[in-house]
Amino acid sequence: MSILLRYDKGTLLIRGEKPPFGVWDERVQAYRTFGMHYGDIRRWGEGFPPGAFDDQALEPLPAPVLELAEKLRPYQVEAVEQWQRSGMRGVIVLPTAAGKTHVALEAIRAVSRSTLVVVPTLDLVDQWVKKLSDVFKSRVGRIGGGAFQIEPLTVSTYDSALLRAESLGNRFEFLVVDEVHHLPSASFRHIAEMYLAPYRLGLTATYERADLLHQELEALFGGKIFERGYEELTDFLADFSLVKLPVELAPDELTEYESAREVFTNYLRRHRMRFRGPWDFESFIRRSWNPEGREALLSWRKAREIAFNPRAKVEAVRTILSRHRGERTIIFTEETAQAYLLARELLAPCLTYRTEEEERRETLARFKDGRSRILVTSRVLDEGVDVPEASIAIVLSGSGSPRQFRQRLGRILRPGPGKRAVLYEVLSADTTEMGTSRRRKRGMGAVLAATADR
Amino acid sequence: MFPKALLIAKTRGETVRPLLLSPEDPEAVTLVESILAAYRGSVGRPRREVLARIRTLEDRAQRFKVVRALALLVERRSEFARRPGPNPRALRERIFAAAPGGAVTPEERQAVLGSVAATLGTTPEEVEAQMWADLEEEERLVATEPSHPEAIIRAFNLGQLQTLLFRARTLTLSFGEETGYREACARVKRAGLMFTAQEGTPPALLLEGAVSFLRSTERYGTRLAGILPDLVGLPGWKLEAKIAVADSIGKERVRTLTLDAGVGPYLGVPAEPPKASGLPESLQVLLPGLRALGCTWEAHPSPVVAAAGLEFPDLKIEGPAGSAYLEAIGYWSPAWVEKKLRRTSSVHPPYLILANRDLAVGTLADDPRLLRAGKGGLEGRELKDKLIPRLTHGRAEGLVREPTTAGSEPWGDVVNLARTPVPGTRMRKAGYVILGHFAVRETVVGEIQRAVRSALPDLEAVECTLRKWRLEPSVLPHLGFLIRWKGLEATVVEA
Secondary structure (H helix, E strand, C coil): CCEEEEEECCEEEEECCCCCCCEEECCCCEEEEEHHHHHHHHHHHCCCCCCCEEECCCCCCCCCCCCCCCCCCHHHHHHHHHHHHCCCCCEEECCCCCCHHHHHHHHHHHHCCCEEEEECCHHHHHHHHHHHHHHHCCCCEEEECCEEECCCEEEEEHHHHHHCHHHHCCCCCEEEECCHHHCCCCCCHHHHHHCCCCEEEEEECCCCCCCCHHHHHHHHHCCEEEECCHHHCHHHCCEEEEEEEEECCCHHHHHHHHHHHHHHHHHHHHCCCCCCCHHHHHHHHHHHHCHHHHHHHHHHHHHHHHHHCCHHHHHHHHHHHHHCCCCCEEEECCCHHHHHHHHHHHCCCEECCCCCHHHHHHHHHHHHHCCCCEEEECCHHHCCCCCCCCCEEEECCCCCCHHHHHHHHHCCCCCCCCCEEEEEEEEECCCCHHHHHHHHCCCCHHHHHCCCCC | CCCHHHCCEEEECCEEEECCCCCCCHHHHHHHHHHHHHHHCCCCCEHHHHHHHHHHHHHHCCCHHHHHHHHHHHHHCEEEECCCCCCHHHHHHHHHHHCCCCCCCHHHHHHHHHHHHHHHCCCHHHHHHHCCCCCHHHCEEEEECCCCHHHHHHHHHHHHHHHHHCCEEEEEEEECCHHHHHHHHHHHHHCCCCEEEECCCCCEEEEECCCCECECCHHHHHHHHHCHHHHHCCCCEEEEEEEEEECCCCCEEEEEEEEEHHHHHHHCCCCCCCCCCCCCHHHHCCHHHHHHCCCEEEECCCCEEECCEEECCCEEEECCCCEEEEEECCCCCHHHHHHHHHHCCCCCCCEEEEEECCCCCHHHHHCCCEEEEECCEECHHHHHHHHHHHHCCCCHHHHCCCCCCCCCCCCCCEEECCCCCCCHHHHHHCCEEEECCEEEEHHHHHHHHHHHHHHCCEHHHHHHHHHHCCCCHHHHHHHCCEEEEECCEEEEEEC
């Protein structure tokens, strides 16, 4: 009996015999499974006599002919070799600014099959398209932000890759996912599941997720196969220092902050709740459906808002800017509204998830070429976007996530001649923000010891 | 419909039910009135202020989600517009050009605003107010449609139910009366939903949900939820849906939602029940042509008993030489089309299916009972080869599907191995070469290659040539030709 393998909108249909991972689908009288098992099923198919296994699933775009002239750093070579030894599947973890893209380029060259690169933002789409076309001197397709152009080398946003998974899932043999820690979310995991691509490479600076979902990357992408930290790569990054700048709340702000905190902490005490991780916070949110819990939640929010946005922070930013006049500076906020508030105050460009495509490009271009030397942004620039010219970062507000902190720091670490990068954390003294600042630097002991934490 | 975050549903045991508000509940009416008042009192104000007022209502309410969902409905009935004045984007360009290093001190800020205002002949205050006027939260409220609180409450209830149904895995509709059932069939078909009939008098309809197998699709889910308002006006309906709902630890469990006509007062019954939908457009355009051929037809004939239950044709066509059933299908997957063809294979007169060409892929395209329609309706060739010969005298030979069983030698010049599963070795021994899933008699390969070469480089012309041998473009690489892709479209063939 012969086996027929077909692609059906993100899944594989197998007729003839039960394949590994196959689930019987009564409606179509065939076995069905996720596209991601294609590699395993193809290997299973090799056990059949010639001609008995009819693989009509993959319809790849023509394989590109690729050559790479760039020379890789030793740890990048090591990363690619490890990935090849792992069956051309797996996740490589390198700090921001350590050149993950170059690792991917070498992997793409090594595979030399139709490749889809999936990235979280439109800015990263631009960046990858430019890099791929510069390096491989080849046309590069683009999906996302209104563009839909497919080539053997194509770059897509997560959203579009998911949206088009049904139709594009069998067109690429190699799937590269940048910032792959986003992949194990409820919806984006479908990208990994629906695409057939037997060759897979994930890239990230921060593999672990607080919700532990990174464990799923094992099945979806082949798990972590290579990792290096900042402390191991100092020779390849710009010199940098971290400066903590506490500011005092105004008396009225402090009173309001403390009374909101009190409502919140009293609630926790009454219900014997402790926050040890995101799951505790989630349980707090779940309990906030009743008036008492809701009051506690609103008070928590209010206190956080005051700590994020005291009037003194704007003054602190002015002081830092006047000290670094002429240097390229990125100001990070946790919330969009705060970013616009500051941009309005400083008459500076602002980049948030609301900024439209054309203006995003223009704003980034302006910052890169120095027509603007300040850029205010919320969380959208946390990841990936390459601005080697930036040397000063001001974190006006942020979460306690070490990932976010490392990513923001990474934005100013691309090496440059004589470059000395500084990251300022502007913090509200006597608030929980001081603790947040400590939390986000967890696991960076070795790096921090090497810098002056004033 | 609401975003998932605004769904307020309660589970009890194995059942699930969304929160439905009584349109006569004074508390709910007062709440909606205060939301309406917040909007009406904010005309001319930016959206962020309107939202701040709604946040205050949320903070005071026992269930903030109810306020947020009701406010969303009022927001959808409101109009916002950008503050008039200079184009904010162009204005920003001027400001950034005037201050490449930003305005570090308040004095610098005043100077930049002043200089930009001077070039535009306006005031610094106007420049400041207009700088980010294109942000959504800066848009001004122009007006809010006058609405009765009861109408908003009913829309809330409908939205809650639809949001839940969007996530249904299966949905069973049953009816006390034949009329309701016939109407529902027409609507379900019109919405392009996948369904089968279950035994009963009248039969129940079993609808496939959007998240029924491995994946969920938004478009399908929206259509499924969209049939609810249509049902409300029908007599004696009952609905049972199996819905995956996350429990307190986030794990999805399947629960049951049951609804019947009793929910009518919560949703508002349309003054006049909507009439059965007419024929789909793809069929309507066929009618003049059929008339010209001397055919007559019956729209929405009685259901047909088929292999696995009932089928619901759109038309029964009687022609001078024969008759046929015809059904147009909408948003179905190729696998379902295949199943549908199998289920209707023994129906007499023949049961034809009209589907979008995207669904008629691979060997399905050749099925004599599957008519492919493109954007402009039924394709001419399909009409000529597959429909007309069944109804009128003339090319009746096109009716008979070629035998698909193996062993009926001698074979033709070309054998489709996907449909005639003969071992490749046997074909080779018989003087064939294997090109993908086709076996082609060695003696005609050269002829085919020459014909393809003369049709180069236009892919359509090449496809047309291949069709004469009942071959598909997938054989081209085996014949030594290369298809060049432009985007997702294969356009040019090269030798």
